[in-house]
Amino acid sequence: MAADTTMSNGQETASLNGEPATKRPRDSEEVESLRNPRPPQNKVTVVLGAQWGDEGKGKVVDLLAMDADIVCRCQGGNNAGHTVVVDSVEYDFHLLPSGVLNKKATSFIGNGVVIHLPGLFEEAEKNLKKGNGLEGWEQRLKISDRAHIVFNFHQAVDGIQEQQRQQQAGKNLGTTKKGIGPAYSSKAARNGLRVCDLVSDFSIFEEKFRMLAGHFQTMYPKLNIDVDAELQQLKVFAEKLRPLVTDGVYFMHKALTGPSKKILVEGANAALLDIDFGTYPFVTSSNCTVGGVCTGLGVPPSHVGRVYGVVKAYTTRVGVGAFPTEQDNEIGELLQSRGREFGVTTGRRRRCGWLDLVLVRYAHMVNGFTAIALTKLDILDTLPEIKVGVAYSVDGKPLPSFPANMDVLTRVSVTYETLPGWCCSTEGVRNFEQLPPQAQDYIRFIEKFLQVPVKWVGVGKSRESMIKLF
Template sequence: MTVRVVVGTQWGDEGKGKITDLLAANTDIVVRYQGGNNAGHTVIVGQEVFKLHLIPSGILFPNTVCVIGNGVVVDPEVLLAEIEMLRGRGVQVSPDNLKISSAAHLILAKHKKHDQEQEAGRADGQKIGTTGRGIGPAYVDKIDRSGARLEIFLRQDAPPDEQLAGLRDKIAPYIIDSVKYLNEALAAGKNILLEGAQGTMLDVDHGTYPFVTSSNPTAGGACTGSGLGPTKIDEVWGVVKAYSTRVGAGPFPTELFDADGEYLRAAGAEFGTTTGRARRCGWFDAVVVKHAARVNGLTDLVITKLDVLDKLPKLKICTAYALDGQAVADLPTDLVLFSRAQPIYLEMDGWQKDTTQCRSFSELPSEALKYIAKLQEVVGVKITLVSTGPDRAQAIRRDI
């Protein structure tokens, strides 16, 4: 039995959905442990493209059980729409393979309204970049101890909200005591995969506060958001793009404003799954990823979108920052300082060869292997898997 956590090591959009999908093939249970429908995970199977916002990526495997954990905030109407979307495309979804924690909090209409009004009222340069889906206000009510949890659908008295009353019969069959279920499954020898949303740099404690999400996408959040204790975690896999992207405001030291940045956006199809917003693009930032490795206790690193770099003659890796006349190797915790950080780059040759058909490390161009080796060296975590395209088959597992 193995308990494995998959986390994003940048600002989200690293390709966690594909990696979770790959690992779910040999996993009994996949758990989403935080966030809400502000995240989007894309999984491509042959010619089919699935964009999921709440339901774990493992739902595409008929023998895998998916759990929405207690750390998630759930918009019930979005959840039901996603279930119907999957069923309409031939994916089996029932209480047998989808279970929702009774302790997960609800996103209500008032949360979405407040989220949108609050963002609209922020001055330019101070906007968080929220999706307006009500996630932040729902978490505020949770911490304020005034939120509503899914357990209200199991009570005999009517839900206090008309919006919810009509949904009881549709949602109640999926609701369980997820902490009991997961711990009993682990005791029975089941393999469990904990799937995070967003990324480390959007963590409310360890990210670029206040330009962050309202939960903990990090490995520690996997424990609180699932009810599995820290000693139960065996592996923590960090997913990282071969370059960097960010959506919304906030510091981004390696951001590119030139032709290379435009190339990365076009070649990588860097537009948000949830919002459709264009992502800001830049070179690989090893300072950021080292921070993520430290915060999450990474055991393995997965590189995605290596193929996006195929046509570039030169590549750059940020190994440190220049800040107030000094070289800084660690991530500044003060946002003001971080905003002034300038990248110090290591330049490498590109490979300018197609990697999308490579199925083993021996097939990769020598320059690509050097780039991967350098990323492993500067981050300090072994690279276990490299993705060279969006399809399931475009993944190379490293024999270590």
């Protein structure tokens, strides 16, 4: 049925089949609803790393996931590693949301995640052998049809690129070689392949896959890709994957606008590894700050609620890059040894140093933390005094902000506040008042500097060792 328009007194009004349309006046209730729209039905709670990763996000997510209806991953890939300890069983997650251990919750891998399918199913099998926590995981996992796929040749290219950087510049980026950067490059170049491609017409998928593999072989002549073998493997994964796939936008919309649900978002990596706001180029290839929640899940900003920043009571970093408060001495060795600071994903030794509050304050500027979860306080138990970085300067001149230029960051001098240690074990403590006064002062110092309350304090590996302050 066609509509046309007529002009009347300089005003254009729509008409239907030549009949003039009458304007319906808005009633007061309609006007009021437009001026004051209803607040969002449900809001997501977000957990993000506030340093360079490895802060203990998995433990915080596991704690909150016990009461959640949906637990989501919004970005990254299996370059992230989260450890969760339940009933003395240690589970390692890389692609699966840490909340998958809650058998009453749905776990969701969003469109912002890049998925290596062999890694996903190997991870599930590995954790199934550790205990009964993961039983029935397929029935409670959903995967966005818009998520991009990491292929084996992406991982091979990642290794080649690291070799080239080492040969050409004498240093690499320290990637996990999990193919994350090349997969996100394919996504940005618009020749990547998504989950929806794999579970639809496989003949079309095969054609696109061969083109993508050929593209990388042209760029890297030494790259050896067994295209037929990988296609055969992917055809098997397509069948295993199909029951898990959903339209992620509609899944999240239904969760956000339907009956009351508790929705938890688990960020991978951390603020200082963000592709835009991190210590570029020594970063990951996704947005692991709060903006990645919206783009990686299809969540409108109005539905973002509490944002919890996870902060380790000292600072660690895997790989290369500037690290102003690093302690390449006996203090660093003590933190590394007591904290068992080895990467969950790579097993690499983490570099260790004092807590850098300049860095954490910068992360707060970007993310707007509602509250802080302070982890691994117990690692500081044996230190007679503890230093905290509170200001930067270069060539004797104070820096007003966290620098974007990594050449500048490598040259900063750090101003420290020295606080007394407590020299006793905090591992058995289960409420704030039982902590030594010096440990309480350390926490209050962090709160005052950041102007953000500390909501949880971790003094051990299990979920029971998280002290809740309010």
